[in-house]
Ligand SMILES: NC(=O)C1=CN([C@@H]2O[C@H](COP(=O)(O)OP(=O)(O)OC[C@H]3O[C@@H](n4cnc5c(N)ncnc54)[C@H](OP(=O)(O)O)[C@@H]3O)[C@@H](O)[C@H]2O)C=CC1
């Protein structure tokens with residue numbers, strides 16, 4: 001039996017440095033649990049001369065990926081550098097050289113994960129990717145092992161740390177979007193190009209991985225309706241709060257009668273809802289299983305050490321397999337064909353803000369539009385807008401539960417109504433009976 005496992009690390013940035021620190025600082029405990037040592041043999045980086053926040057023997061660093069892939073000493077490749085096409089080729093080559101793979105790369109796994117898992121299976125290798133969803137929270141293992149016997153019906157999650165950090169600071173400290181995003185970048189939560197965070201794509205990738213695991217389907221990233229947080233204004237947050245809600249970027253995945261909906265969008269939650277209480281870079285995933293009922297997984301969703309803790313735990317799982325001479329995980333192949341719900345099958349409440357003519361009859365013309373679509377209201381605020389043009393008022397409403405098509409019909413008809421000057425914003429409302 002091997003007394004030492006050698007790894008090749010691709011990337012020594014926020015997450016890679018965390019991996020080095022954990023392997024060093026927790027080495028006694030790791031050795032005790034595994035019965036062998038883990039040694040970093042080579043580290044792939046862009047720039048060997050760059051200053052690092054961990055002490056590394058310079059001879060370990062390389063810019064040549066072949067030093068890892070074609071290195072017979074290396075048993076496991078840990079990929080924490082990001083990227084899609086080039087990175088896929090690296091991991092593919094590594095698997096063909098019989099190396100096990102640990103990755104934090106949701107961009108790659110959401111699009112090409114199935115292919116990589118299949119290739120790994122054919123080559124008796126492991127691919128583990130716990131760190132790719134919700135950072136330090138062991139949610140993939142919980143779905144594939146802890147809840148293996150159950151039928152998952154619904155998941156709702158805050159799965160992007162950067163946007164949750166931004167929304168928390170905008171809501172609680174009234175800080176502007178741009179400065180909070182900069183802080184999230186400095187803290188190492190945001191992606192190298194934060195567009196994927198703020199436009200919801202990062203969360204959509206994670207929801208694809210969660211939904212496929214939970215529903216045993218092959219849901220594609222394109223199937224996930226995605227909206228980010230860039231359009232959310234201070235007034236949206238303020239009015240939502242006046243009505244008792246907090247706005248969060250929520251990923252939803254639900255299944256009814258074999259049909260699924262998977263989406264990511266800003267969503268209003270009651271202020272006392274457990275997901276509304278998840279702050280800053282923390283993530284949480286609510287999972288409803290037919291047998292278990294409601295469960296909730298909570299923890300840091302981004303950052304160096306939390307993400308690295310998931311990586312090193314995956315690494316330990318791979319090492320145990322290597323020492324046992326086995327491979328394979330519980331991420332089973334798709335069992336069902338994906339059938340997506342259409343808009344008439346997606347139910348929700350909605351929050352809507354609009355600017356209208358402040359004159360007699362406006363309110364009834366607006367409510368008529370909703371009544372024609374059989375949409376009724378749970379909450380309404382009507383406010384004069386003192387600093388805007390004369391004769392302008394703002395209406396803020398929360399509907400009762402309707403299907404998405406009914407609501408979109410209302411939006412279309414409102415935009416043709418002369419008394420409606422502007423539909424300012426609208427968002428889903430969830431988390432209430
Ligand atoms: N940051 C986080 O909180 C989380 C990140 N992730 C994922 O982990 C991965 C890494 O993220 P993070 O650590 O933040 O990223 P960083 O940008 O901090 O680090 C990337 C590292 O990879 C190296 N690198 C990038 N491209 C190449 C390349 N083509 N060839 C060689 N080296 C390369 C860089 O080298 P050099 O230093 O020389 O420039 C750097 O060391 C990403 O997939 C990300 O989505 C997942 C969960 C949380």
Ligand SMILES: N[C@@H](CC=O)C(=O)O
Pocket residue numbers: 132134135159160161162163189190191197202301302303
């Ligand atoms: N940019 C991501 C990092 C972890 O996946 C996030 O903010 O959640």
